[in-house]
């Protein structure tokens with residue numbers, strides 16, 4: 001169950017793009033202190049938040065154009081982490097005056113940061129992001145005081161909705177129907193179909209299939225900590241494994257990007273993406289509010305789980321519903337071990 005350390009060679013969401021501006025914003029990600037800001041042209045910059053002289057956080061200094069000046073003795077760094085001024089030293093600038101700079105990218109309303117030492121890979125592809133027929137909520141952000149893998153466990157667990165999300169995602173069959181598990185190269189999918197039952201409260205106003213419908217819960221997690229939770233609804237009798245979706249299928253995909261702060265805290269970024277009503281701002285606002293309520297229900301449970309597990313005095317046990325999460329944790333541990341062996 002325990003997983004020590006983090007996958008480092010990965011893109012993580014550091015913040016919502018709109019939350020990063022021409023102010024110095026300190027964040028802790030994967031237990032590293034980082035300062036985020038935008039330069040004079042709006043370009044996003046992420047630097048190690050520690051001056052190489054006495055390690056004063058640069059976020060306590062001054063932003064000057066696209067450079068940041070240390071608030072202790074004025075060492076000044078550009079967006080690449082190079083020192084461009086050392087006022088107390090004169091010329092030349094000391095060679096060791098340099099901070100780490102992290103690759104960053106604005107995409108999907110979020111600011112992504114590459115935390116690895118290797119060359120950056122690809123950011124997750126989100127199909128239909130630019131498809132004008134799809135609608136979406138604004139990006140959400142939440143702080144959760146728990147280890148990030150408890151959030152991932154939760155996002156690979158379609159059963160908890162029956163107890164945690166009674167007024168939103170719960171519905172007949174979310175407690176007892178069997179789960180399918182599929183392994184991907186870089187992830188795990190836990191899913192199930194629930195046939196001919198009423199839709200849960202969150203989705204009912206969006207559907208026009210009559211009293212009952214077929215529903216698929218598709219809970220997918222990809223390394224290091226991205227969860228793609230898709231809800232599929234069809235008319236009763238039209239859904240089922242291996243069958244193509246009918247034209248009137250309703251899809252809502254909750255994209256969840258979890259970024260570890262440290263072993264006890266996580267950042268949770270998300271948005272919801274649906275294949276209908278692209279311009280319905282009222283619906284987007286309602287979905288944003290509904291999902292925010294539900295994710296706060298998760299937050300309350302997960303923070304208590306984290307403390308319960310951390311301070312446990314008696315053994316814990318697993319249930320059948322944990323099988324997908326256990327396989328995902330095994331993949332995380334393998335990736336962390338592989339990164340450690342390359343470094344060693």
Ligand code: FES
Nearest residue numbers: 051053054070073
């Ligand atoms: S601590 Fe930054 S210049 Fe001295």
Ligand SMILES: [Fe+2]
Nearest residue numbers: 154164294298
């Ligand atoms: Fe949940």
